[in-house]
Amino acid sequence: MGTDVRDETRNATSLLESNLMAAAKDLRNETRKATRTLERNLMAAVNEIYKRITALEQVLGWYRAGNYNLYKVFTERANYTESLENCEKYGARLAVDGIIDATILRDLIDNLINSTDYGTYVGLDDRAKEGTFMWLSGKPLIAGEVRWNSGEPNDDLGGGQDCAYIRAEAWNFDDHYCETKLNYICEKMA
Structure with a gap:
């Protein structure tokens, strides 16, 4: 009976470790995706700001x-x-x-x-x-x-x-x- 409890504990621990590792991997992948999306959005915003600044400069008579x-x-x-x-x-x-x-x-x-x-x-x-x-x-x-x-x-x-x-x-x-x-x-x- 003691062996069965130890085996069940070992199996539960192994399953828990496996689930935690899979969750950590999923979290890393989601973080990478979110970072790439954030970088793309940030670059798009910077480009838009640059276009607006350039347009304002032209209105003021400055040429880039x-x-x-x-x-x-x-x-x-x-x-x-x-x-x-x-x-x-x-x-x-x-x-x-x-x-x-x-x-x-x-x-x-x-x-x-x-x-x-x-x-x-x-x-x-x-x-x-x-x-x-x-x-x-x-x-x-x-x-x-x-x-x-x-x-x-x-x-x-x-x-x-x-x-x-x-x-x-x-x-x-x-x-x-x-x-x-x-x-x-x-x-x-x-």
Whole structure:
């Protein structure tokens, strides 16, 4: 009789362990499924938020380029210093990254700058040291990084042209007097 009780206890314990293991496996599978569903739903929500933000940016006149930075051309002409200050008011700076990258620059010219009929300041100047153009990011201009207009930069053959801009008629770069009022393009980092 004692053996029967032990056998029944062993069988009941084994059955209980088997049921618990099956329940734990089912719980793991259900947790994985719920996690995947949650991840999909979260990604869909993030994508929807991104679409709405992009639409709002466009309404406000900002353009999101392929580098995910935002750009806006301002046609209320300003000198270079005013352009710097105006960009800062928007939490931005005169464009640098989108200007250095030739693909992004082409995109910006096609979608923003091309619609203007006047030169556009970018974040490049040689105000600190004549002849050494520096990006606002602090990096020096590398030879061939931008396409200068023929004979440029020339500092007007006498001095004083320290601020770079994109010429409206050729979309090449030129140096100009920083006091000259031009369009300007601001860049917000992604």
